[in-house]
Amino acid sequence: MTHRLRHLISLHGLDRATMHRLLDRADAMRDASAHGTRRLDTLAGRTVLNLFFEPSTRTRTSFELAARRLGADVVNFDIASSSTNKGETLLDTLHTLEAMHLDALVVRHKEAGTPEFMTRHAMSGVAVVNAGDGNHAHPTQGLLDALTIRHHHPDFSKLNVTICGDILHSRVARSDIDALTNLGVGELRLCGPQTLMPAPSDFPECRFVESFDEAVEGAHAIIMLRLQKERMAATLLPDEQAYFRQFGLDSERLKRAAKGCLVMHPGPINRGIEISPDVADGPQSRILEQVGNGVFVRMAVLAEVMGR
Ligand code: NCD
Helix, strand or coil: CCCCCCCECCCCCCCHHHHHHHHHHHHHHHHHHHCCCCCCCCCCCCEEEEEECCCCCHHHHHHHHHHHHCCCEEEEECHHHCHHHHCCCHHHHHHHHHCCCCCEEEEEECCCCHHHHHHHHCCCCCEEEEEEECCCECHHHHHHHHHHHHHHCCCHHHCEEEEECCCCCCHHHHHHHHHHHHCCCCEEEEECCHHHCCCHHHCCCCEECCCHHHHHCCCCEEEECCCCHHHCCHHHCCCHHHHHHHHCECHHHHCCCCCCCEEECCCCCCECCCECHHHHCCCCECHHHHHHHHHHHHHHHHHHHHCC
8 A cells, every 4th residue: 555645746756656546547538428427526625726837738638637636626816806916925925825625736837846845835735746847747648648658558667768859948748657657657768959968967867869760669658749949049049840850750761660559748739840640640649538537647646635
């Protein structure tokens, strides 16, 4: 029996049993939904606050749906009209919101470390869930990607998974690496332009592959990442056409992968830059399945950290 998590800040070092327990719970939510049980009362009377200091489409919507489907009340803190713009500190904002009796805070922030900071300053009993902090972590994305892969390939030890693109700036890549490592993936390959790659010594569990053709060879799942221009110094910006030729996933390249290779992307996608439209919309694409799984994973995580 593993301990219940009180917060979810990162997947780094999470034990395999806990990983599978969260994924099993997400699967149970998906099964219930498929059988017509959309709404549960697990979190009835509890309150979840979505605190997004950065733009988000999928993550915020799916956290909101997840909380509502568990019967919780949800408040979306609108940053554009908040007092943060009037100079209020993060701590004052936190204590003000807490005075309204919250049970969980879902936080996205451009500074790595903000959700962890909140766990140290939040009132006891308030759970903090990281919805993406800088280039540090995006744990629910790591879990939903693992759930999507596990659904098709239950035995991670037999899998080659490739992550390609702007890994340097990607919190998704970090959480995917943590998730897949915790689950015992066979081989994890990282590929991308040299200027957008982290130091290999920071990821000893991964195989760094320079050529994307080679990285695709025999892969069972390929996770493509967006070029995160908003996090890049102008000098790092590659020419988009040259980028697509070298690191874009098109149907020709995909033929090198294992039969039925899963094509994944956390979204938002840049069509024609990291992935061709026919592959993004093609039969091997799992991109919308990932979005759907996001709701079930977030239900599982909220039920976990808000459980009594
Ligand atoms: C990602 C993010 O915000 O980290 N999007 C997401 O949550 N699905 C990836 C990205 O912005 O490229």
